[in-house]
Amino acid sequence: MVKWSDFERAAIQDIFSKINYDVVGCAALSRCLIVYPWTQRYFGSFGNLYNAAAITSNPKVAAHGKVIMAGLEKAVKNMDDIKTTYKDLSVLHSEKLQVDPDNFNLLADCLTIVVAGQMGAAFTPEVHGAFQKFLAVVVASLRKQYH
């Protein structure tokens, strides 16, 4: 079981209460598709992903950004057992979507950078550390049901 310090718990709740879900989801997914273009392999049905401008204005990307944030919110609300909370999501990504789990780290890095950009100086090294620990637990939980 993951141990969260009081600081880490508060920091994660604080981040998710402050960030704009619509902006962050879309921006993080867009960055992932732009900075790591091979991740586009999972989004063949999204239409125009030919360049950065197309990606950032693509409505399917924005909609999927929201789906991702809704998933993260589940983890934020169940910080003490993300592994169980994500069991079905893990099976979905492994068996149905067949996503290479290394991609989770790429999206996590983009999420960190987008949240950092939103929060500026408030994203102190300690808050940054808490956020990356949270994302590491999320990623590990998503990997759990891969066989």
Add this chain to the structure above:
Amino acid sequence: MNLTAKDKDTVRTFWAKISTNAEDIGTDALSRLLVVYPQTKTYFSHWKDLSPGSAPVKKHGATVMAGVADAVAKIDDLRAGLLSLSELHAFTLRVDPANFKVLSHNILVVLATSFPNDFTPEVHVAMDKFLSAVALALSEKYR
């Protein structure tokens, strides 16, 4: 994954904008490295103070960013340009090259917090490619 002419232009233009803040960027990135990835502290056991923004962190942050500045200037041939720095890291410092990726990520996070409007997705991908190329050049002499 080679740097295209467009990547190099993007890096040079962005660097010109931010280079006056290089020392602060270095201090912040190094501070984050030590806090978020505590295993990196093992390379700095000889420092009195490893806390964010401490004197040795500031000094070394500036050193690291001077290296990055050098790399921007030598962007057309990083392998040759960073040869002596690679020898330093390979033979003297013996930093595990996995740490280059981690420090690069922290530099990108600092760029995002400090320059949210300039650090667009296009700049992000160019800088990520550039820092990866720098890391590769630094790894040249390891074995």
